[in-house]
Amino acid sequence: MRDFYIAHEEDIKAGKTTDVYFIRTKKILVEKGIHRKVFADVTTTSLPKGWKWGVLAGIEEVAKLLEGLPINVYAMPEGTIFHPYEPVLQVEGYYKEFGIYETALLGMLSQATGIATAALRTKIAADFKPVYSFGIRHMHPAIAPMIDRSAFIGGCDGVSGVLGAEMMGEKPVGTMPHALILVVGDQVKAWKYFDEVVEPEVPRTALVDTLCDEKFEALMAAEALGERLTAVRLDTPSSRRGNFRRIIEEVRWELDLRGYEHVKIFVSGGLDEESIREIVDVVDAFGVGGSIASAKPVDFSLDIVEIEGKPITKRGKLSGRKQIYRCENGHYHRVPAGKKLERCPVCGAKVEPLLKPLIENGEIVAELPKAREIREYVLEQAEKFGLGLE
Numbered sequence: 001m002r003d004f005y006i007a008h009e010e011d012i013k014a015g016k017t018t019d020v021y022f023i024r025t026k027k028i029l030v031e032k033g034i035h036r037k038v039f040a041d042v043t044t045t046s047l048p049k050g051w052k053w054g055v056l057a058g059i060e061e062v063a064k065l066l067e068g069l070p071i072n073v074y075a076m077p078e079g080t081i082f083h084p085y086e087p088v089l090q091v092e093g094y095y096k097e098f099g100i101y102e103t104a105l106l107g108m109l110s111q112a113t114g115i116a117t118a119a120l121r122t123k124i125a126a127d128f129k130p131v132y133s134f135g136i137r138h139m140h141p142a143i144a145p146m147i148d149r150s151a152f153i154g155g156c157d158g159v160s161g162v163l164g165a166e167m168m169g170e171k172p173v174g175t176m177p178h179a180l181i182l183v184v185g186d187q188v189k190a191w192k193y194f195d196e197v198v199e200p201e202v203p204r205t206a207l208v209d210t211l212c213d214e215k216f217e218a219l220m221a222a223e224a225l226g227e228r229l230t231a232v233r234l235d236t237p238s239s240r241r242g243n244f245r246r247i248i249e250e251v252r253w254e255l256d257l258r259g260y261e262h263v264k265i266f267v268s269g270g271l272d273e274e275s276i277r278e279i280v281d282v283v284d285a286f287g288v289g290g291s292i293a294s295a296k297p298v299d300f301s302l303d304i305v306e307i308e309g310k311p312i313t314k315r316g317k318l319s320g321r322k323q324i325y326r327c328e329n330g331h332y333h334r335v336p337a338g339k340k341l342e343r344c345p346v347c348g349a350k351v352e353p354l355l356k357p358l359i360e361n362g363e364i365v366a367e368l369p370k371a372r373e374i375r376e377y378v379l380e381q382a383e384k385f386g387l388g389l390e
Helices: 009-013 020-031 058-067 094-127 141-153 162-166 177-184 185-199 214-226 244-257 273-283 371-384
Strands: 037-043 074-075 089-094 131-133 203-206 228-236 262-268 285-288 300-308 322-327 332-336 351-353 356-358
Touching: 009 177, 020 094, 037 162, 058 074, 058 089, 058 228, 058 356, 089 094, 094 131, 094 141, 094 273, 094 300, 094 371, 131 141, 141 162, 177 203, 177 300, 185 203, 203 214, 214 228, 214 351, 228 244, 228 351, 244 262, 244 273
Parallel strands: 131 285, 203 228, 228 262, 262 285
Antiparallel strands: 037 089, 037 300, 074 089, 074 356, 322 332, 322 351
């Protein structure tokens, strides 16, 4: 008997998290002796909220899921920017060998990609100022590390989750909760206790909206900690915000007027890309919760596009093997797999194929980069290709 309603790793690898009709399909194929090699594409026809591009995430987990199966897998590198109708992953093999893993495979890609995409969009909205993911409290703790990893590779500068950060080789990031101030019973004492007890390498960011007006608490914190104070955090509840921008401007003015120009303004609480854009010019850093951690999954599907070397697929899909090429200027081209592109048809720049071997006959052959390397790749693409929020 389990205490929590979660699947263990061995359950997932055993195919127990699949939809039952895949089990029945495998049973039929085995009992009727149907042994056909297929080629399948993983694509989406649209992105949440009409987004024009996505950040591919979840590839490492899919590689670990399918490792050891007698199949070949091709995929875009994790962190690659993609668009609707572009295959991001392809599977080649006998369907009965991998069909039961479709549910888990799609889930791994869909949720992680949604989170990573929301993270990069948030980072862009913040003009690439520091953005931290504080949202694991909105989701089941069993997937907290996946959420943190997806948010981080999507562009967040840090994550609050202890285990998620540990699994990535990073340090968790956080400030202080209202609970600390309430239990201590005094804001100034709470800030000073934090300064006295917490490791010196942790930035001193004082929460300044618990009991009094934000600008007065900000000044109290600055006077209490002086040069050791890194930032003040405003987590003002919506019922008290009114004009949040004006509150932030008041805090900045009062701090500067008294010589505390070094103190940064950190805001959190119900932020998303739209609200961030309204205050980005008066804020130094953002703590973002549900709009990243609870981002809508990307609706990926896995569709057979070839059987025994012959193109075939269901209605509404494109049959046959494909390759996606991208040029140095960010133009994408989908072509039949047998067609080679050397130059971009639009601008003449060199192109590279994005779908590359991930697994060959059950063995992982691609490098699985660390989260920080993927994050750097994502931000590099965002800058190079001038990604926007249209």
